[in-house]
Amino acid sequence: MNCWKCGQTVDTKERIGFRDHCPKCDRPLHTCVNCDFYDPGYNNQCREPMAERVVDKERFNFCEYFVPSRKSHAANRSNAAKDQLESLFKKKT
Numbered sequence: 001m002n003c004w005k006c007g008q009t010v011d012t013k014e015r016i017g018f019r020d021h022c023p024k025c026d027r028p029l030h031t032c033v034n035c036d037f038y039d040p041g042y043n044n045q046c047r048e049p050m051a052e053r054v055v056d057k058e059r060f061n062f063c064e065y066f067v068p069s070r071k072s073h074a075a076n077r078s079n080a081a082k083d084q085l086e087s088l089f090k091k092k093t
Contacts, residue, residue, distance in 0.1 A: 001068040003027060004034040004058070012068045019060055028060035029068075036067040 001012045008024035010016075020029045032038045037048040044053045048065040 001029075001034070001070070002072055003029065004031060004069070007072070016066065016068055018062055027058075030060045030063075030066055032057035032061065032063070034069050035063070035065075036069045036071075037065060038069065 001010050001016075002008065003010055003022040003025060005027040006022060006025040008022050010022060010029060016029050018030050021027060022029055032045065032054050035046075037046050037051065038057065039045060039047050044051070045057060046054075051063055051065045054061045054063065
């Protein structure tokens with residue numbers, strides 16, 4: 001699976017715990033936006049009808065229906081690459 005924020009590949013041989021974080025950007029992994037059921041076009045942005053509503057989709061949650069996403073999160077990786085490029089050209093003080 002890839003981190004939803006930075007695109008880092010994360011080993012999912014073991015179950016993703018509720019409080020597991022990305023080794024690169026330290027963002028939580030057990031989140032709605034990193035779940036295979038996440039879909040902005042559905043009610044509560046989730047394709048799992050039995051899941052409880054989660055307000056902040058980017059924070060960790062205790063959803064028992066969580067399945068690591070198989071999506072690449074290419075847009076987020078593109079933004080991360082852009083941020084890294086911009087940081088190279090910032091003036092040092």
